Amino acid sequence: MRIDDTDRRLLAAIEDGLPLAPRPYAAVAQRLGLGEADVLTRLRRLRADGIVSRFGVIVRHHELGYRANAMAVWDLPDGQVDDVGRRLAGHDFVTLCYRRPRRLPLWPYNLFCMVHGRDRDTVREQIARLNAEHGLDTHPHDVLFSRRRFKQRGARYSMRGAA
Amino acid sequence: MERDQVERRLLNDYQRDFPLEPRPYAHIADELGLREDDVLAMLADLQTGGTVSRIGAVIRPNTVGASTLAAMAVPEERLEAVAALVSARPEVIHNYEREHTLNLWFVVAAPDQAVVQATLESIAAETGLPVVNLPLQTAYHIDLGFDLSCA
Numbered sequence: 001m002r003i004d005d006t007d008r009r010l011l012a013a014i015e016d017g018l019p020l021a022p023r024p025y026a027a028v029a030q031r032l033g034l035g036e037a038d039v040l041t042r043l044r045r046l047r048a049d050g051i052v053s054r055f056g057v058i059v060r061h062h063e064l065g066y067r068a069n070a071m072a073v074w075d076l077p078d079g080q081v082d083d084v085g086r087r088l089a090g091h092d093f094v095t096l097c098y099r100r101p102r103r104l105p106l107w108p109y110n111l112f113c114m115v116h117g118r119d120r121d122t123v124r125e126q127i128a129r130l131n132a133e134h135g136l137d138t139h140p141h142d143v144l145f146s147r148r149r150f151k152q153r154g155a156r157y158s159m160r161g162a163a
Numbered sequence: 164m165e166r167d168q169v170e171r172r173l174l175n176d177y178q179r180d181f182p183l184e185p186r187p188y189a190h191i192a193d194e195l196g197l198r199e200d201d202v203l204a205m206l207a208d209l210q211t212g213g214t215v216s217r218i219g220a221v222i223r224p225n226t227v228g229a230s231t232l233a234a235m236a237v238p239e240e241r242l243e244a245v246a247a248l249v250s251a252r253p254e255v256i257h258n259y260e261r262e263h264t265l266n267l268w269f270v271v272a273a274p275d276q277a278v279v280q281a282t283l284e285s286i287a288a289e290t291g292l293p294v295v296n297l298p299l300q301t302a303y304h305i306d307l308g309f310d311l312s313c314a
Contacts (some may be wrong), residue, residue, distance in 0.1 A: 003227065011227060017217030020203050020210070022186055036185060043220075044183050052220040052228065054308055056181035057206075059174055061309060063214040071268070082301065089304030097304040100232065100297040107234070107265065107295055116309070139276065144261040144268075151250040151258040154219055155230065155272035 003051055006034070010042055011052075016156055026123065062149065066116045067121045072130065073109035075140040081111050087134055088113055093126045110138060149153060169195050173205060174214070178308030180291075181218060224299050229279045230272040231298040234265040235290070242266065245290050254282045265295060 013032055018024045025043075026036040046052040061069060076084055081099050088111075089097040096114040113130070118122040124143070131137045164172075172195060182190040188206075192226040197205075209215040224230065242260065248270050250258045258269040273279045287294045292307045 003186070008227060011222065013221060014219055016183075017210075017219050018187075020188075020207050020218075022188060022199060022203070024187065025183075025185060040183050040185070046220070047183070054221045055183070055221045056178045056218060056308070057174060058216045058219055058221070059178070060213055060216050063212070064174070064309075068311075069259075077196040082303075085301065085303035090218065091308060095305060095309060097302070098299050099301040103295050103297065106236070106293075107297070112232075115238070131230055134227070142263070144263045146259045146261050146268075148260040149258075150246045150248075151255060151269075153210060153256055155215060155228070155256050155292055157223065 001048070003046070006032075007042055007046060007051075010034075010039060013045070017154075025134045034063045040150075058154065060152065066118055068117045068120045070115050070120075070123045070127065071144045071146075071148045072113045072115055073142050073144065074136055075108045076111050076136075078110070084109045084134060085135070086112055088130055091126075091130065093117065094130075109142065164196060169197065170205060170209070171222075173202070174209070177218075191208070224302055228272060228274050229276040230268075230270060231279055231283070232268065232298055233268045233269055233293045233297065234269075235284055235292050236264050237267050237290075237292060241290075245292070248289060249286055252286065253283055254278065275289075 009032055013028050021027055023036070025039045028034045029039040043055065047055050085097055085099055088094055093115055094113045095116055098112045099110060100112055102108050102110050115123050115126055117126060119133045129141055131141070173191070177191060181187060184190060186199070188202045192199045192202045192292045195202070206215060206218070210217065235245070246258060246260065246267060247268065249255055254271045255269050256272050260266055261268050267288045271279050271282050273282065283296055
């Protein structure tokens, strides 16, 4: 996977979204002093290489009616996390699945899954299914529902965003 | 097609591989039996209404820039104020209240690790509260979008 400075400038230029205009890539290209074809070639390559894991419409779950959002967490023995993580990621209602470090004593969990659903009961059932199907009930676990969303937007990795 | 159905396809079918060609909205319009102007207007409405955050690139973690998930245990009476202080940082992209002793959870994204670290330290210093840093170690599921037919 290769990425150069022009790729970085291009990704920074679309952080706030692709313009809603008939020739959006030409508009982005013009801002960067590049050609439209160059912009398209670069985006195709970044997408094909997987640096861009997806490119397209980014929706907000809450506004779509998926009001319940839970972070399900488990404390698994270090040697089992990868195997279980890969299996949990295979469920279509698991939108993200990550390993992160424990921070004892405040935080004992090392496997994280995000589950979105229309209501809390649905989400609870889905998480119960994960526990049952993968034999996770005996491991310490918890479910953290979100209560309020204070902020949600796309990442800004460019210096402009971080200023 | 009904407007609802068209809108659903617009939201569902173009999350992963938005057309990478000079006139992407015209391409989508062809597929949905609309005009380019209709697609642009619908997307503008969805963006204004908040259903669509943007049309953009989701970047695989740790390939460009740096990010982390952080959590804080904030006394209930300070939660609003601390959440506002955290949200005000441009590096903070998500910020949620969750039901746990660690009740404030946020994602920090920045050009490099040093800025991420400095952001966490500055939030800890300004609030006088510890910030628990939980950086990603392994991603088992990359963001492939959200299937509207599930959940």
